[in-house]
Amino acid sequence: MKEEQNEAVVNQRLEFNCLTFACLFLIMESLNGDELCFPQLNTSCKKPLLHHAKNILFDTLMSLICLMTVTLNMLVIFSISYFRQLHTTTNLFLLSLAVSDFLVGIVLMPLQILSQRCWYLGSFMCGCFHYTSYIVTSASVGNMVLISADRYVAICDPLHYPTKVTQRKVKVCVCLCWACSVLYNGVILKEFLKNPDQYNFCDGECVILLEYITQVFDMIFTFLSPITVIIVLYMRVFVVAVSQARAMRSHIAAVSQQGSVSVSVRKSERKAATAIGVVVVVFLICMFPYFVPTLAGNSMSFSPEFLVFVSWLFNCNSCLNPIIYAFFYPWFRKSVKLTVTLQILQPDCCDANIL
Numbered sequence: 001m002k003e004e005q006n007e008a009v010v011n012q013r014l015e016f017n018c019l020t021f022a023c024l025f026l027i028m029e030s031l032n033g034d035e036l037c038f039p040q041l042n043t044s045c046k047k048p049l050l051h052h053a054k055n056i057l058f059d060t061l062m063s064l065i066c067l068m069t070v071t072l073n074m075l076v077i078f079s080i081s082y083f084r085q086l087h088t089t090t091n092l093f094l095l096s097l098a099v100s101d102f103l104v105g106i107v108l109m110p111l112q113i114l115s116q117r118c119w120y121l122g123s124f125m126c127g128c129f130h131y132t133s134y135i136v137t138s139a140s141v142g143n144m145v146l147i148s149a150d151r152y153v154a155i156c157d158p159l160h161y162p163t164k165v166t167q168r169k170v171k172v173c174v175c176l177c178w179a180c181s182v183l184y185n186g187v188i189l190k191e192f193l194k195n196p197d198q199y200n201f202c203d204g205e206c207v208i209l210l211e212y213i214t215q216v217f218d219m220i221f222t223f224l225s226p227i228t229v230i231i232v233l234y235m236r237v238f239v240v241a242v243s244q245a246r247a248m249r250s251h252i253a254a255v256s257q258q259g260s261v262s263v264s265v266r267k268s269e270r271k272a273a274t275a276i277g278v279v280v281v282v283f284l285i286c287m288f289p290y291f292v293p294t295l296a297g298n299s300m301s302f303s304p305e306f307l308v309f310v311s312w313l314f315n316c317n318s319c320l321n322p323i324i325y326a327f328f329y330p331w332f333r334k335s336v337k338l339t340v341t342l343q344i345l346q347p348d349c350c351d352a353n354i355l
Helices: 002-034 052-082 089-115 122-156 167-188 190-194 212-255 259-296 304-325 330-340
Strands: none
Touching: 052 089, 052 304, 052 330, 089 122, 089 167, 089 304, 122 167, 122 190, 122 212, 122 304, 167 190, 167 212, 212 259, 259 304
């Protein structure tokens, strides 16, 4: 009798354990369903498992970068477009650069935040996102090269600058820069644009993969060639600027023995060297890590966190460009002051003297 009772108790415990296991299994299945981008699809991707605090910190930091990029570049665009004194050939290059960087902040950065999690916008928008990203970044690099060439002509050949660099030629160069970016990236992304889903392992991804030869060609065309041109031009500009400053210092020293003049000249030399150094170093810092996987020959050997970091660092150059190219100009601070204080609402404010 006792054996039958013990057997019944064991059976009840087994049934209870089975029920408990079944409940836990159902709970785990439910949790796994909640972790899917599309719970109704068997081919859905899983949502990235990020710590809540880390997730909030990442979103906050990226949102601040987006806001700064949009705000700074929008101020540059408005200032150059509104004030007539700023309608110069050099500022047209700055305007084109600001437009490309503005698009990075208003379009690409928010979509990049979304792509780090689940992609809900479909394959068509995935193709448009990557295509636009390549176009805008290429145009931004092209504009930087044009700005370097403009500064080279202005400093190394100032007498012929007004005839060599005209409004019409600048507009043609800017249009060619954007047109070449569209055509070039359309060629290298042709296969991807035909089927944007071909590199996605599951539903909820927006992934692009390029052949290694294409990556190397893109690195040469988008990074190595532009940085070489920029370094060569700026080194030439630096040499000419220093030689002109020394010649001026020698001329002034022959006329006057005032020490303050020598100090001011030395300050101008350091300022020129600092500006050129900042341009080149920041460009290298932001651009070089992005092409490290290509140089290594295998992007799969790098962690996803590193790839996300270098991608954002690449885009952060769009936030730094207005600081480097615009904040160094006094007219930008004056135009921002007039805009913030709403003095632009006054009649004929566009003709204000801000140079």
